[in-house]
Amino acid sequence: MSTIEKIGEIIRFHRRKSGLSRQQLATFAGVGKTTIFDLENGKLSVRLNTLLKILTILNIRIQIDSPLVSEFNLHHGDLK
């Protein structure tokens, strides 16, 4: 099981640590409460930009990694 497939559990964990209800997180992230519910229940068909709004509020970052990323950075500048 990869990291990203646990994104629902990770979101729930971070949300609770932040003391936010689902409704509050949804409001802060600018998404609907159903989206938070579905995500925390393991739905992976969420849209990427929707997911990013939620991760931003929870201070969760996504990183890309592959054997070619360092070569990519030579051409396009380092990824933060």
Add this chain to the structure above:
Amino acid sequence: MSTIEKIGEIIRFHRRKSGLSRQQLATFAGVGKTTIFDLENGKLSVRLNTLLKILTILNIRIQIDSPLVSEFNLHHGDLK
């Protein structure tokens, strides 16, 4: 600009390094050619599970990071 927002460029770079056309990548990943086209052109509204199919073919991994991840791992087992 965060890493994930360059996902389109990263996909294009990896696809070309793999010697794949968009149609080939789409077929291998089990998605439509339009999805590859849109992604490489910066569209971030792709669904997460759709993106994951493509990243799998290109051997690109996504990692989650936050100040609380280590604590999360204590409860849920290490993220690979």
Add this chain to the structure above:
DNA sequence: TGAAATTTACCGCTTAAGTGGTAATTATTA
């Protein structure tokens, strides 16, 4: 305990993701 907040779980609706078809334009290469 009992009220308040939260979570779970439906529903119907709107919007757009994802699709394959087609075709014109642009590399690629024999």
Add this chain to the structure above:
DNA sequence: TAATAATTACCACTTAAGCGGTAAATTTCA
């Protein structure tokens, strides 16, 4: 240069993401 492959770009169609409303079940806490 001519044939081939790939890219870009449109289209209409189907499916489902995302939404708020509602209400029941569960948890929280004064």
